[in-house]
Structure formats: C-alpha cells, structure tokens
Amino acid sequence: MVLILVLGVLLALAALAAYTFWGVLKIQTPTNGPSIKSESRRGTALLIIDVQADFTKETGSRKWDPDYLQSRLDQINALAELAKQKGWPIIAIRHVYQGWYTNFLVRLLGGGLGARGSNGLQMDPRVTAKPDLDIEKSKSDAFGEQELSAFLKTHQVDHLILTGLDGNACVKNTSIGALNRGYRVELCDPAILAYNQKAWELQKEALQEMGAAVSHDIVENAADAGAEKDPA
Template sequence: MWLLIGIGTVIILALIAYTIYGHKRHITPSKGQKIDLSQRPNSALLIIDLQEDFTLATGKNAYDPALVDKTISAINELVLIANETGQPVISVRQIFKGLYINLLVKFLNKGRGGPKSAGLDLDARLNGDIDHDITKARADAFSEPELEKVLERQKIGKLQIVGLDGNYCVQSTMQAAINRGYQVSFSDAAILAVNPTVWQKTRARLAARGAKNGDIKATAVAS
C-alpha cells in the first residue's frame, strides 16, 4: 500500500513540475535573430488573440463586455488607419497544441483556445481588412515562424501590437519583438487585461525596454 502511495505521490509531483515547466515555456518570450532596422523601413499592426473564445467569455477570468466593446472600437480605428496608409494588418490567433495542455485548457478554461473550440475565429466586431492571419500555439507570436517570414517579406521594422491579454500574450510578443530589434509601440485603449493593476506594472517594464505608449493616431506610422 505504501508503495502505491509513494508511486502516486511521485506521479502527482511530476505532473505539477511538468505543468509549471509547460506554463513557463508557454509564456517565455523567444530570442531570435536581430533584424537590421535600416533594411526594415515599414510598419505593421499586429492584433493578438482577438478571438471569440476570449472576447465573449463569461465567468472567471472574463473581460468586462463594455470594456471589450471599447477596446475593439479602438482597434478598429487602428485597422482603419493601417488600411488607409497601406500598413499590413496581421492577426495572430491562439490554438493550443498538445494533449496535456489541451486537457488542462478543457478543465481549467472550458476548452477556450483548444483546436476543437467553436470560438477560434476573430471577433465579428473587428472591422477592416486583415492582410495576414496566423495561428500560434504559445503566448509569443514569434514562436510561429510564419510571422517572421511575413515581416521579412514586407520589410517591417516597426510593430504596433494590440489585443489581449496585456499581461500574457501581448507582453510576450512585445518582449520577443524587442529581443529581435523591432521598434514596438502600443496603445492602452487597444489592449485588454483581465488584471489592469498588473498591466500597469507590465506596461512600465515594456516602456523601460523601449516600447512606446501613445494615443492611436500618434503611434500609427505609414509605411
């Protein structure tokens, strides 16, 4: 009996350790090769995880619907500016991969972001033309090689990054972009965070690393 208890304890501890490792890996920004800004004069708008799974969620860890409406309105204004000035608009959507992580997502977050979810599409309130739609499995959008390929092809060196959540996928993507030498900007009005207090601290850390915070019109730069 004690042997079975011991084996069970080891298995539980191993699962806990693996979960902690997986979470850390999921949110850790990637490094990547430094870009040459002199060869990347263009700008792009990058929209993170603005999917129905997250924007229409209810209950624990859900966003205030009124705040979601306000944020999407701000993002739509950015999309309009980008469309009018010829900047590419890139959406990046979360689709979790792996049996274990999707099991956790199923039980802890109602399957949101899982490959079988019905809410993986962009929120229908998002207006304007989306030039590229990329899916990712980790928080950092640069973990998906297709993003860097798109940015390289279009000589993008300046990124305005918006979406959700400011404390997770948005900040991880910003950090990864800064790690690669991109000029990064954002707007509070176009970023959702379940925990606004933590977002204030996250925003300060991003600003310390060089990310620029400004209003919508001021941060939109034509290609």
C-alpha cells in the same frame, strides 16, 4: 507493499506536476531570435493579438465589462482602417493550444477557451479588419511561430503596432519577443485589453524601460496630420 504503492503514486504525481509546470513555463516564456537591426527595414505592421470570440466574452467567469470591451474593439477597428489607408499590413494572431495534455487541462480548468476544436477560435465578429496574414500560435509570444518573422521580413517591417489581449500575457510577451529581435514596438494603449488594470500599468512601465513606446492617440494624430496637409 502498500508503502511502495503510495511512493509510486507520489512520484508519478510529482513528475506530472513538474511536466505541467515546465509546459506552462514554455508557453509563457518570450522567445529570442536573430536581430533585424543590421537590416534597412522601414515598414510598419499592425498586430491584432488574440481578439477571438473565446476571449472576448461578456458572460461567464472570464467576462469583460461591455463598455470597456467595445471601446477597445472600436479602437482596433479604427487602427485597421488607418492601416488600410497607409498600406500597412494587418496581422491577425490567434491563440490555439497544442498537444492533447495541454488541451485536456484547458478544457478541465479553463472552460475550453482556446482549446483545439473550440467554436470560438476565430476573430471576434465585431472586428472588421481584413488581415493580410492570419497566424495560429500556441505560445504567448507570437514570435514562437516562424511564419510571423518570415512575413515581416518579406514586407520589410521594423515597426510593430500592437493591439489585442491580454496586456499582461500575450501582448506583453509578444512585445518582449519583438524587442529581443530589434523591432520598434509601439503599444496602442486604448486598443489593448487587460483583465488586471493595475498589473497592466506596471507592465507598461516595464516594457517602456525595455524600449517599447506606449501611444494613446495614433488614429487622432494621423487624422490631424492629414488635416494639416489638406486644410479646408
């Protein structure tokens, strides 16, 4: 009887572990979708990914270096101002975990960061961008939300400038989701945050091999181009 009970408990734990693994895999896997290559799109959009108060803390176990964080936020704000001048739509993407079990694990193991009901789900108040679209996502790839593809189609966007965090997670997987659909992906490196910088360097190389571009001076280049058109 005891043996049967022990086996039952072990089977239940194994099933729970398998379900947890499947759930994590589902959240972390980039998505696929219809290709836009046959469409005559020529627009650009700025994506600000997961720059939420929950994920931009300077204290606690998942804290950022204040100078590193502020420099990235400044670059995001500069890009948002450029997008406003150019007429590019700005899309704010915020991660909010879905499902009671996922939220239970996030609260138990992750300090509740990104869990439904957290006080830090909104954009970091230091981000001054006024988004044209605000999306909640529950997967690391923002293209898991149909609202994003629909908005980009309406605005005839084929070129995406990606910023935000984390470079090794949601930025990477959203980039892959975009590339899978035929978008031109441009990663603005000074506006992307990554806890593991060594891993991010490798991720950038991998994304470039897949077709993404990595830029370091989008704002500066735009300013230089403007100066050439309107010399003092």
